[in-house]
Amino acid sequence: MTEGGRRINLDVRFPTSLEQHGSDAMHTDPDYSAAYVVLHTACGLRGFGLTFTLGKGTEIVVLAVEALADLVVGKSLQDIVKDFRGFYRLLTSDGQMRWLGPEKGVIQLATAAVLNAVWDLWARAEGKPLWKLLVDMDPEQIVSCVDFRYITDVLTEKEALDILVGAQEEDRMMKEGYPAYTTSCAWLGYSDQQLKQLCTDALKSGWTKFKVKVGANLDDDIHRCRLIRQTIGPNNTLMIDANQRWDVAEAISWVTSLSEFKPLWIEEPTSPDDILGHAAISKALAPLGIGVATGEQCANRVMFKQFLQASALQFVQIDSCRLGSVNENLAVLLMAHKFQVPVCPHAGGVGLCELVQHLILFDYICVSASLSNRMCEYVDHLHEHFTSPVVIQNAHYMPPKDPGYSCEMLESSVQRHQYPEGDTWKLLMNK
Ligand SMILES: C[C@H](O)[C@@H](O)[C@@H](O)[C@H](O)C(=O)O
Numbered sequence: 001m002t003e004g005g006r007r008i009n010l011d012v013r014f015p016t017s018l019e020q021h022g023s024d025a026m027h028t029d030p031d032y033s034a035a036y037v038v039l040h041t042a043c044g045l046r047g048f049g050l051t052f053t054l055g056k057g058t059e060i061v062v063l064a065v066e067a068l069a070d071l072v073v074g075k076s077l078q079d080i081v082k083d084f085r086g087f088y089r090l091l092t093s094d095g096q097m098r099w100l101g102p103e104k105g106v107i108q109l110a111t112a113a114v115l116n117a118v119w120d121l122w123a124r125a126e127g128k129p130l131w132k133l134l135v136d137m138d139p140e141q142i143v144s145c146v147d148f149r150y151i152t153d154v155l156t157e158k159e160a161l162d163i164l165v166g167a168q169e170e171d172r173m174m175k176e177g178y179p180a181y182t183t184s185c186a187w188l189g190y191s192d193q194q195l196k197q198l199c200t201d202a203l204k205s206g207w208t209k210f211k212v213k214v215g216a217n218l219d220d221d222i223h224r225c226r227l228i229r230q231t232i233g234p235n236n237t238l239m240i241d242a243n244q245r246w247d248v249a250e251a252i253s254w255v256t257s258l259s260e261f262k263p264l265w266i267e268e269p270t271s272p273d274d275i276l277g278h279a280a281i282s283k284a285l286a287p288l289g290i291g292v293a294t295g296e297q298c299a300n301r302v303m304f305k306q307f308l309q310a311s312a313l314q315f316v317q318i319d320s321c322r323l324g325s326v327n328e329n330l331a332v333l334l335m336a337h338k339f340q341v342p343v344c345p346h347a348g349g350v351g352l353c354e355l356v357q358h359l360i361l362f363d364y365i366c367v368s369a370s371l372s373n374r375m376c377e378y379v380d381h382l383h384e385h386f387t388s389p390v391v392i393q394n395a396h397y398m399p400p401k402d403p404g405y406s407c408e409m410l411e412s413s414v415q416r417h418q419y420p421e422g423d424t425w426k427l428l429m430n431k
C-alpha cells in the first residue's frame with residue numbers, strides 16, 4: 001500500500017439533521033457521516049473503506065485512522081491476506097495503541113474503516129463482489145481470517161470449520177435477493193403526516209416490515225405505533241427501537257405498554273454494554289412474544305459472545321463498521337449460528353446498507369441457510385453518493401455484482417461533502 005503523497009483519509013459529512021433523517025430518542029440530530037479511507041497500491045489499484053459516524057468527532061476517527069496507517073502503508077495486499085488473522089491482530093493489538101481500546105471506541109471504528117478498505121481492495125483484485133469472494137473461499141481460508149482469541153470457550157476453529165458447509169442456495173439469492181425491512185418511514189423527528197405518507201408509499205413498493213423509533217415520550221410512542229399499525233395492518237411486521245434510552249425496569253414497563261401493537265422486537269432498550277440488563281429484559285418480555293435486538297453499538301466479538309451466552313438477545317444486529325470489519329463479523333456470524341440466534345444486520349447510516357448486504361448474503365449462503373426470522377435493515381438515504389449503490393427489488397437486497405465491497409463514493413460527492421471545506425458545508429456555515 002502506498003500513500004502516494006496525498007491525503008487518503010477524509011472526513012465526509014452529509015447534513016441529514018436538517019430534515020431529521022436518522023433521528024432517534026438519543027441521537028436527535030445526526031448528520032450521517034463517514035471517516036473515508038482510500039488505499040493505493042503500487043500497481044494502481046485502489047481500495048475504499050469507511051466507518052459510520054454522526055457528524056461531530058468524525059475528525060477524531062480520521063486521526064485514529066492516520067495513527068493506524070503506519071501498520072498498513074508499505075505492505076502488499078498478498079502479505080496481508082496470506083495471514084489476515086495476523087494482520088487483524090497487528091491492528092488491534094499494537095502494544096501502545098491497544099490502550100486506546102482495546103477493540104472498542106474510536107480506535108475500533110478506525111480499524112473497521114481501514115480493514116473495510118483492505119477487503120474492498122482484495123475483492124477488486126479478485127474481480128468479485130465481496131460476498132462472492134467469501135462464498136468462493138475454502139472454509140479453511142475463511143477461518144484463517146478470524147481472530148479466535150477470547151472466544152474459544154464458545155467457538156473453536158474446528159467447530160467453525162464444521163459450520164462452514166460450503167455454498168448452498170446461491171441461486172435463490174440471485175433470483176429473489178435477501179429480505180429487507182425499512183426504517184426510513186418512522187424516524188423520531190418525522191411528523192404524523194410524514195409517517196403515514198411514507199408507510200403508505202412503502203406498502204405500495206412491496207415493503208412488509210417496518211421499524212419505528214420510540215423512547216422519548218410514552219404517550220407519543222403509543223400514538224405513533226397506533227398510527228403505523230393502523231396504516232400497515234395487523235399482518236405486517238413492526239419493530240421498535242429505543243436507542244438505549246431506558247433503565248432496565250423502565251424498559252420492561254414501557255415496552256409492556258406498547259405490547260398491544262405487537263412488535264417483533266425491542267431494539268437497544270438500555271445501555272449497549274449492559275449484557276445482564278438485556279438478559280433481564282429478554283426474560284421479562286418473552287411471555288409477551290417480544291424479543292430483544294441489539295448490536296449496532298456492540299464493538300467486538302467478546303461482547304457478542306456474552307450476549308449470546310447470557311440469552312440476552314434474540315436478534316443479533318451485526319454492524320459492518322462498528323465491529324472490526326469482515327474479520328470480526330465472520331466470528332459473530334459463526335457464534336450466532338452456534339447459538340441458533342438469527343442475524344438481522346444493522347444498516348441505519350450512510351454506506352451501511354451498501355456494506356452489510358455482502359455479509360448477510362454470505363451468512364445465508366455459507367452459514368445459516370435460513371431466512372426464518374431474518375431480514376436486513378434498509379434505510380433510503382444517501383445511496384446516490386455511491387458508485388455501486390444497493391439495488392432493492394420488492395423489499396429485497398439484490399446481490400451486488402460489481403467487484404469490491406461497495407464502499408466507493410462518487411468523487412464529486414466526497415468533494416462536496418468534505419468537512420469543513422466542501423461546498424455543502426461552506427454554504428451552510430455562511431447562512
Ligand atoms: C442515529 C442513527 O440513525 C440510528 O438511529 C440508527 O442507526 C438506528 O438505530 C437503526 O437501527 O437504524
Ligand SMILES: [Mg+2]
Nearest residue numbers: 241267268296
Ligand atoms: Mg437501531
